[in-house]
Amino acid sequence: MVMTETPIIRIRDLNVHAPDNHILKNIHLDIPKNKITVLLGPSGCGKTTLLKSLNRLTDLYPELKIKGNIYIDDDDILHPERDVSQIRQKMGLLSQRPYPLPMSIFKNVAYGLKLKGITKKDEVERRVQEYLKKAALWDEVKDRLHSSAEQLSIGQQQRLCLARGLAVNPEVILADEPTSALDPVSTQMIEHQFQELKEEYTIVLVTHMLRQARRLADYVVFIYYGKIIEHGPVNEVLDNPKEELTKKYVSAGV
């Protein structure tokens, strides 16, 4: 990727194989710090697998064989001796559907803090408020912090999961189609928060929605059948694509 920003993640020669499928092919990519990088491409092209490789969630699928290097702050996270729980704390994941823990709104966020060893009551209270504000949920829940998280709407639950993830103090937010289950207003809220959060965090967002990529991306990586076809600043890849496959995808205008 031609860029002037410092990369926070460097992916080198990454190959992911399933028994009958070469899912990711020779991925070589730098992901810049404090930007939104969108992984774009048709269904089944390997976007989620690439995202899962970035926090070693691929370890949960023993049928997948992974080769190559992924450096985060110069540490190769694919090295077998790297502590996976530390990697996952650095690389928070927001999935397609929200999965709040079966406990109160407050405890959901406090749970994230506990993982970082923060348990002092007044600090926990201050930080729960801070992260609920960062996820744009505070005003809607401040009077019912001790109600069950499961009573929230799906859009609110997704913002709660964002707050819980932020409480772990990640460097990178990995977001896998985080608005696909949400209504347009909730989608707008998450998108707006992402724009704010990139000041402090690096965001890697998977989407197959071109319009969402246009609204959010600083950089776009277009993937097709496990290969990076083209990548670069959003205006170059989406407004002036060089490769035929990208042109076709962009002109379909999904």
Ligand SMILES: Nc1ncnc2c1ncn2[C@@H]1O[C@H](COP(=O)(O)OP(=O)(O)OP(=O)(O)O)[C@@H](O)[C@H]1O
């Ligand atoms: N554990 C697995 N075992 C075998 N094949 C897998 C596994 N995980 C993913 N695949 C295959 O790898 C390919 C890429 O899947 P992936 O979920 O990464 O695509 P995607 O681009 O995120 O798709 P979508 O937009 O539909 O979510 C698909 O063909 C999928 O069936």
